[in-house]
Amino acid sequence: MARLKTTHDVFSAIGEPxxxxxxxxxxxxxxxxxxxxxxxxxxxxxxxxxxxxxxKVRIVSERRQGRHRLYRVQPDEFRPIQEWMHQFEKYWGSSLDQLDSYLTEIQARGKNEPD
Amino acid sequence: MARLKTTHDVFSAIGEPxxxxxxxxxxxxxxxxxxxxxxxxxxxxxxxxxxxxxxKVRIVSERRQGRHRLYRVQPDEFRPIQEWMHQFEKYWGSSLDQLDSYLTEIQARGKNEPD
DNA sequence: CAAACATATTCCGATATAGGAATATGTTTG
DNA sequence: CAAACATATTCCTATATCGGAATATGTTTG
Structure with a gap:
């Protein structure tokens, strides 16, 4: 065996700087x-x-406009990473406060933005 | 040039399943x-x-005990990833609620656990 | 100290990239 | 349609792993 593709899932895709x-x-x-x-x-x-x-890993989508191709991020595709990271969150006591105020702020504004 | 080391930072280290x-x-x-x-x-x-x-990337630490070597995770070292992921969190309206209740629960318990 | 045990390291081969260079594909415009 | 433009693809080479096999290193125990 040899290396595995670094291009087949979200985790490896973001491994490249x-x-x-x-x-x-x-x-x-x-x-x-x-x-x-x-x-x-x-x-x-x-x-x-x-x-x-x-x-290929769906992190970005492409849309054609004339001879241009417009790329945008698909934030949902990062959820596997966020979910995987969740197992460590309980160790981050201090950052929870920041995050909490951030959440409060966002939710006060009205939870979600249009697509 | 060629491939870059997949072993030099936290992001690439977790790219390997x-x-x-x-x-x-x-x-x-x-x-x-x-x-x-x-x-x-x-x-x-x-x-x-x-x-x-x-x-090498400090994600785990090692401690010797007799002829054994005991490994443990160093959660702090995942913070760069979590911080990088933060840029997407605002798009996760639905999961914010879960996370928010999670935070509330944690904080009710007393914010941080001992090291 | 020798044997058993626990783990790390070295040497090896196969392979999946990453980037460069050149080129192909597709689109607009005159 | 030809030229210009925007982007993707192909071909190439160098290299960093990944895993296997064998072995080295370090520790305990009799």
């Missing part, structure tokens, strides 16, 4: 490939390939 | 290598090697 950087941008707003290239300053094929991986 | 399985066991209780081997049924060197990676 460049992919995390792309996600960090896309979570801010939907963006075209060239917009991303302008920001991160990597060769376009590099960006496209990483987007391909993210797309 | 077997390592997640080990973590899931160790979070339950401190355990020796052979205890883990008994549970997961992989060859001992495989277990040891994955533990080595987890140890």
């Amino acid at each position: 460049k992919r995390r950087i792309l996600i960090e941008q896309l979570v801010l707003k939907e963006m075209s490939v060239n917009e991303l290239v302008d920001i991160v300053q990597w060769p376009q094929p590099v960006v496209s390939k990483h987007l391909g991986v993210l797309r | 077997k390592r997640r399985i080990l973590i899931e066991q160790l979070v339950l209780k401190e355990m020796s290598v052979n205890e883990l081997v008994d549970i997961v049924q992989w060859p001992q060197p495989v277990v040891s090697k994955h533990l080595g990676v987890l140890r």
Whole structure:
């Protein structure tokens, strides 16, 4: 046997630092490939390939608009990670307070935003 | 250039499924290598090697007791992941409620547990 | 100390990438 | 339709693992 694919689930997909950087941008707003290239300053094929991986594991979705392709993050797909991380939360006493106030704030605003 | 090490930070370390399985066991209780081997049924060197990676990125710590080595999870080391995941939490309207009640429950009990 | 035990390490081979370079595909516009 | 534009894909190479097998290291016990 040998290595396993780092491209087949959400956990391994975010193991790659460049992919995390792309996600960090896309979570801010939907963006075209060239917009991303302008920001991160990597060769376009590099960006496209990483987007391909993210797309394969459904972390991002793509929408065509003319000759552009607009990418956006699909936050729901991160839930497996969040759920897996949940097993450690009980050890984070101090951060719970922050999170709690954050939640209160969000919920005061009206729970969820439109799609 | 080529692949980058999947063994140098927390994100890539948990990208490997077997390592997640080990973590899931160790979070339950401190355990020796052979205890883990008994549970997961992989060859001992495989277990040891994955533990080595987890140890290198500080996700687990090791403590010697006689000829045994007892491993345990270091939950604090997962905080970078949790913090990174935080950027998506606002999209999880429905799960916020669960989490909120979870927090309320925890806090009612007395906020933090001893180390 | 020798044997048994617990675990780590080394050496090995197979393979899945990551990135570079070049090119292909698809779209708009003149 | 040709040229320009936007993006994906293919081909290539180097390399970092993953797991297997064998062995080394360290500890306890008789």
